[in-house]
Amino acid sequence: MKQRVAGRRGFTLIELLVVMAIVSALLSIVVPRYMSKVDVAKEAALKENLNALRVALDQYNSDKGTYPEKLTDLVGQRYLRALPIDPVTERRDSWIVSIREEEGGKKVIHDVRSGAAGNGLDGTPFRSW
Template sequence: MRTVSTSSQRGFTLIEIMVVVVIIGVLGAIVVPQFMSRPDQAKVTAARTDIQAIATALEMYRLDTFSYPSTQQGLEALSKRPAGGPAAKNWNPQGYLKSLPLDPWGMPYQYLNLGTRSTGYDLLSFGSDGMPGGEGYAADIGNWGD
């Protein structure tokens, strides 16, 4: 006895595929320029996010060692046991950051232990120009806010 397979395979037609490609192209032409015109704004946002993450690591460091790293110890104290004073008696052997991030412009974040200020430190990126001060996207971005 012969059995006839009645499975019907239905695929997309060339017209349907072309309509989808055109729709994706139109959406891309509208959406991509909106994002591409803001790379500097995205870098500023990324720097602020990094600063918040480093600030959190600094707070964890302070809770364990009872002080922030000195300016000389710097941010490296978050990934490697610091030498010099103040001594990091209860330093976490796993560290507080796996590695120190660079700012979105490829420069290291700046750290200064202030000792008496309410936050105890300044943490900043010099912005797109890599120099202190500046305006717009070249302005310093720090833990003190906008």
């Protein structure tokens, strides 16, 4: 005759299902909040990167008396270590530059905006920042 073990080990299927239901209920509350915080962080990083680019453009203009012809001139002349990434598009080459023509027909960059499609959390288009 076999003896029964006094203490059973492990969980029953019902216990595991209850735990899974509780975990999924908690995740359904936490995940949307987490995703909105990621969007807020991307917008803050975008504003900071745009500010850094605009400051570098102004410093270049102040030193050279003209704006650069390409954004890469800011890196080549050491006003920036590297072109910042647009955190919404996750690319360095998606910046939209505003070009104006100076005396002598030279086309220069005097402003930069995000090339991201869509709107920010406040409803304004990224391209208008």
